[in-house]
Amino acid sequence: MENAIDIFAPRFTNEDAAREHLEALHWPDGPVCPHCGSFNAKRLPAQRGRKTKAHPEGVLRKGVVQCNDCRQQYTVTVGTVFERSKVPLNKWLLVNHLLCSSKKGMSAHQIARMIGVTYKTAWFMMHRIREAMKDTDQGPIGGYGKTVEADETYVGGKLSNRHASQRDGKHKSPFSGKQPVVSLVERGGKVRSFHVANVTGPLLRNILVTNAHRGSWLMTDEHSGYKSVGKEYVGHGVVAHSRGEYGRHGVFHTNTIEGFFSIMKRGIIGVYHHVSEAHLRRYTAEFDFRYNTRELNDFERSTEALKGARGKRLTYRRPVAA
Numbered sequence: 532m533e534n535a536i537d538i539f540a541p542r543f544t545n546e547d548a549a550r551e552h553l554e555a556l557h558w559p560d561g562p563v564c565p566h567c568g569s570f571n572a573k574r575l576p577a578q579r580g581r582k583t584k585a586h587p588e589g590v591l592r593k594g595v596v597q598c599n600d601c602r603q604q605y606t607v608t609v610g611t612v613f614e615r616s617k618v619p620l621n622k623w624l625l626v627n628h629l630l631c632s633s634k635k636g637m638s639a640h641q642i643a644r645m646i647g648v649t650y651k652t653a654w655f656m657m658h659r660i661r662e663a664m665k666d667t668d669q670g671p672i673g674g675y676g677k678t679v680e681a682d683e684t685y686v687g688g689k690l691s692n693r694h695a696s697q698r699d700g701k702h703k704s705p706f707s708g709k710q711p712v713v714s715l716v717e718r719g720g721k722v723r724s725f726h727v728a729n730v731t732g733p734l735l736r737n738i739l740v741t742n743a744h745r746g747s748w749l750m751t752d753e754h755s756g757y758k759s760v761g762k763e764y765v766g767h768g769v770v771a772h773s774r775g776e777y778g779r780h781g782v783f784h785t786n787t788i789e790g791f792f793s794i795m796k797r798g799i800i801g802v803y804h805h806v807s808e809a810h811l812r813r814y815t816a817e818f819d820f821r822y823n824t825r826e827l828n829d830f831e832r833s834t835e836a837l838k839g840a841r842g843k844r845l846t847y848r849r850p851v852a853a
Contacts, residue, residue, distance in 0.1 A: 635798035664820035673747030
């Protein structure tokens with residue numbers, strides 16, 4: 532098993548090796564038809580695609596498999612975030628590895644320079660990979676004998692750095708114009724983040740009761756939105772930050788979630804600089820993924836992201852906040 536970054540590994544420099552690596556992850560028992568789920572298939576020789584002006588001889592398609600049941604042809608990328616991409620698969624795997632191993636992320640401009648594609652292509656590639664990073668396990672975190680910390684943060688620049696039009700009478704609050712993110716973290720376990728439109732009591736309750744087991748101890752700051760829902764849990768500890776209190780007895784604190792927020796903010800401020808409201812949820816998924824796989828090495832983390840690529844092809848409907 533590889534324990535260190537090796538950007539000269541064959542799967543990062545050779546498209547055939549990249550395809551074989553992806554097949555080993557997605558088809559450990561042989562090809563599986565993405566159309567009907569059949570294992571009954573045969574491999575075909577390299578197929579020549581349609582003739583075009585760019586490719587007068589037609590593009591040579593390798594790794595083509597034909598299902599013996601539904602008669603459809605497919606490759607390992609069908610049904611994944613890599614489907615129909617003109618970027619070589621080895622570059623996809625390299626970008627996936629770089630994004631997974633960079634502790635605070637990597638900008639699309641940097642990726643574009645490194646692999647020789649346009650910024651638009653690199654940006655879209657990275658959003659597809661972030662889609663693959665989304666956690667499909669939506670079961671509640673926490674449980675009896677466990678503690679779940681909940682807190683909210685705001686993503687956006689300082690009021691003093693904004694354009695004059697955004698510093699008028701309607702934007703006096705330091706949080707005005709910023710995007711709220713609510714996160715839950717199980718101590719020693721997973722984090723789960725949500726880009727929301729507003730931080731209100733009903734919204735906080737909905738996030739908590741659908742994502743945190745009621746048998747957990749809930750740990751929050753003194754935000755009034757947590758007061759009512761806290762009664763639905765085994766216990767509710769409150770830390771009074773307004774009085775300069777950040778921990779009691781080594782148990783009552785929200786330092787775990789604050790630590791996660793610090794990593795996310797460093798990534799957004801220092802690497803991405805600006806994150807649009809429309810795509811913020813994908814950036815939070817990226818930081819959630821790296822935190823939740825913190826016990827893995829870079830090779831194992833990259834492998835988890837590649838496994839998550841199936842069934843998550845990114846379409847371009849504008850996302851909205853919860």
